[in-house]
Amino acid sequence: MSEIPKNVKRKVQELRKEIEYHNYRYYTLNDPVITDYEYDALMKELVELEKKYPQLSSPSSPTQRVGYKILEGFKSVEHPSFMYSLDNSYSMDDMVEFDKRVKKLLSVSQVDYVCEMKIDGLSIRLVYENGELTLAATRGDGKVGEDVTENVKMIHTIPLILQQRVNVEVRGEIYMSYTEFKKLNFQREEAGLPLFANPRNAAAGTLRQLDTSEVAKRHLDSFIYTLISPEKYGVKTQWDALNYMDKLGFKVNKESKLVHDLKEMQEYLAWCQEHRYEVDFPIDGAVIKVNDFSYQEKLGFTAKYPRWAIAYKFPAEQARTKIKDIKIQVGRTGILTPVAELEPVKLAGTIVKRASLHNFDYIQKRDIRIGDVVLVEKAGEIIPQVIKPIVEERNGTEKMIEIPKECPVCGGPVGKLDEKDVAIRCLNPYCPAKIEAWIENFASRKAMDIRGLGEKLVKKLVKLGMLKDPSDIYELKAEKIANLEKMGKKSAENLIKEIEKSKDAPLHKVITALGIPMVGEGTALLLEKKFSSLEDLMNADKDSLMKIDGIGEKVAESIVSFFSMEETKKMVRKLLSHGIGKGTIRKENEFQPLKGLKFVITGTLSISRDKMKERLSALGADVSSTVSSKTDFLLVGENPGSKLDKARKLGVKILKEDELEKLINQSKTNS
Template sequence: MTDATTQTPIDSLTEAEAAAELERLAREIAHHDAAYHTRDAPEISDAEYDVLRRRNAAIEARFPALIRADSPSSRVGGAPEAGFAKVRHRTPMLSLDNAFDATDFNEFCVRARRFLGRTEPLAFVAEPKIDGLSISLTYENGHFVRGATRGDGTEGEDVTANLRTMKSVPNKLHGHAPAQIEIRGEVFMTKTDFLALNQAQAASGAKVFANPRNAAAGSLRQIDARITAARPLSLFAYAQGESSEPVAETHWDYLQRLKDWGFTVNPLSRRLGSEADAETFHQEIALERSGLAYDIDGVVYKIDDLALQRRLGFVGRAPRWAIAWKFPAEQATTVLREIRIQVGRTGALTPVAELEPVNVGGVLVARATLHNEDEIARKDIRVGDTVVLQRAGDVIPQIVSVVTDRRPRHAKPYHFPETCPACGSHAVRPPGEAVRRCTGGLICPAQRVERLIHFVSRPAFDIDGLGEKTIQEFYDEGWLHGPADVFRLPQRETEIATREGWGKQSARNLARAIEARRTIPLERFIYALGIRRIGATNAKLLARHYGSFGNWREQMLAAVTIGSDARLELGSISGIGPTIAEELTDFFGEPRNVATLDELAAELTIEDAARADAAGSPIAGQTVVFTGTLETMTRPEAKARAEALGAKVTDSVSKKTDIVVVGADAGSKARKAAELGVRTMTEAEWRALIE
């Protein structure tokens, strides 16, 4: 994992680099998932594996349009082993998102409270995170009938016979139990049992295991159940899957029911009355960690109220109501050799630390992000300093602090450049922003090439054969100055074929690839323009709202006028807001940009945006505004439901608004709706309409 792309900070990746990196990560993580979950023979440490998963998640967060169908973020574990029958989980066995410090945990709590529309703190149940093998146990009329591994989260392996050999798996539940219930837990091996097993394995010339987790997984997943019976396996039960009837109102009460039925529940689990208790509990468990009989790598925090869990639901492959707070990552010290300035496609000047290579958490690190000039000044980072490096919640290597005792005598404070290192243009820092930007625009070679690379990248025009190297080659030749020039390259097919490294077939393939992209969806077209703050998600919002290129262009030109209805409408689109609206109006307020846009559009067929499939919806295609306090749902829930039914949700009322849903304490928006004659309805009327 030491190639150049892997070492590139995520905030410095181009779209093409990010796509290539996601492809590599998907392949590498799938390989290690199979080694870990299917063959019980991991090839890397947990820390190294976490680095891969966090880097993948961070790249997807920055480039959401690049998320792959085989993304590790939508997959849990590995495919079931071929030697076992397959069991499809009635409720998927998903994994948890991770926190790495108190800030991460607090942000998780804020997100949950915001989604629920709550201000009061949440109660949690804290459980040590066991490093074992997740399993599912199904009971019918109190009798154990089936057991399965997690597998890929959707489908696992039937290991019923093996689980029956474990004393900690009750064959019959004590007392009353639902007619059918699925109970989930973790099979593990204690440290003492692991050492004894490995000693016996070595004495008999058999395979020794790398750690207790691998020993537990390998022991449970034996074709011959007699081998499992001879292995010292344990189980902690901690979660519920499908159930034919409610069991408890809180997770804490559910854990008590598990104990009543005959299961072992981790005795260190604790109910926390508020969010503030989590950090104290975490510190306590960290101190006890080395003395525990089993391996843990963090603490799982679950919102106690099961009704709130159901409301929160899931996002991606993880629940919104639980998080795994991992123990701290490794740190290392190294020497800062140089601070280099990168110029991005939007002109942002980003400082990057060039380091003496050092191993941190299983990864050889030679570069780290310095974020911006304020960060350098705050930490007083100087060339030649010995620095503390860390890989924690963020997969980007971070410089935590400077070891001032080792500072060279003549080290000077770093002065951030005020001119662009690529073109010499003045670099300005807009008021209120942390980033300095080059003013050179298209005259800046760093930006021009980067913008063309962005233009042909996978989530944009996705033109095969036009990678960074080729873009740079044709730019240097004088063939590419703006995006419309890309579609004139087929006219140079003969010239391209004679260039070094090219031939008739490769030139022909490039020409065909370009011609195949003359028809493009509106959202990709908008994204490809590289307008600042217009990523793939915002491009989709704009395309969905305006429908066609012609309408979008017309409304954007109208929005250039401050105070116009078009500008008000743009800024009120849910998810856009005034800051992004200003970036768009700045773009369309520059005549040269509009000329470039029209020159490009003349080469293309731009497809209208696809509308949401809302057959039979009473609000499909209508523009909806919510105002006031809603009592039966939060604002995010209401907006999501409206959009799922094909409506357009905006944040302000205009003549184009179709419905205003008026909650408690509604103010100016309700009055404006009345003035404009826009249809209004109460929250109850709205629910009746959509349900």
């Protein structure tokens, strides 16, 4: 192995330090001093150097935040000192008693306290050696937690390298902001997945994801508030500890306050409760800590709690009101969401007139009816939701809520995509409520890949009547688009070029783009092998579809139903007239060395997984997402997931990319 030049080593260290500094400015201080372009250039340079000199790779490099991994599970971690929880109080009287007790035990007349907002997240322990993050562990039962280091590396406010090269252990809270919580639940609702009840549940579920890329997408955040063994750093008070951790590069809550008596403490608690909804992070109270560490040591601990700290919990804000009616909303992807129309009630500082009922399973499990007196609260202090009916107050006039038999927007059929789906959806692709999302999907990268045709432009074009279904994309004219707000001639011409380029998309991309219910990319690849054009697929019957390995009865019925609609036939004819979906008829002598072989892919490859699927399919292979006894080969990249273990148990042959190339080349030689 060749020696790494000294100037390269120095440059890598400089880049890491500079990037971590800019991460701190951007994510922790919210005060960037360089542009995104300049930041991306620094990161790109570091990635290239680490790729060229892999010996320089380090678990504390900022590139770890973009090199996603699939984890096998979480190891148990024993904490060297117990991670205590706090005793709770619910009234100002409790706080008076706490202050009296502290002064009595210390035999003093005056005590300083540090007041901190109580973040509603999950506790985390962080260990740094020589300033580099080496361990992140959850609290668990206080004695034993779980090693979640790889996932915590995806949280930008937790530094990988500290501002000072010290050995240190700190503790704090990982949370999900209200902004990110709303985004995540919106995405889950659109996908028909169960919603998270509150940001805390969302944060906990995210931190236990085995796919670190999923953790990165959800943008968790942190506040650090405990310094272990503060005497090592000459730190004598909690207030100084917060300032010291801030200098190290941790995110500390700037809403904390040093108070000098009970009156100031009570003023902080009142202020905190009044302003709890003005911050973007979930808080459910405040934490009061004796400031002086020598006092903390004298006070010590009970069997469960520290005597020098207490949590003041805000009362849960719930309200009673009555359901006047149930309205059904149809989302962009066709999901039918029941929404309760309420008698107006004040809740968490706002007047609430409507509340989500999530889905019809939620209604049935809780036996919620029109006319019920119900308990409502704000989930995560954001989304009003009905918790339960007050059954004792029923008078017999309440009405059961029936599941719709047709879409309230278009009158089309409704149903679930499969048994696991909790959402009831409009199954009519031409439903006005779904048109925008359908066209966006058609233009997306996984489908026709029409760059520039994004959500905002699609919305405008649909509103103006220029797009009624995806085939209308190919009728667009540059001169008309150029007249739209924020477009212009150049942008319009570029979009038309992208639209023209998309006409060369392979058949499976076109099938994916159509958005046929229950037909994803994998099924589209199977259909491309069987049918030479979109027209052939449109004319296929259920029996011929079910003969294709990997396509069951429900998928076959969905395909036939989709193409039996007159609107679909009209749309397909328009697409074919533009040369789209004509497919490529494979010649008998075309080189297909993997014909009849079944592949599954796991891990990170040298090319994207979608491109590898296309390549394998073009070579004749069937690509599936699940390992079974019928699988011939598992193609393995870096950081493979649980599919590797399953393949080994089933005796499936395992290939790396270089071995795949050998297999293909060997077939060339033999053909």
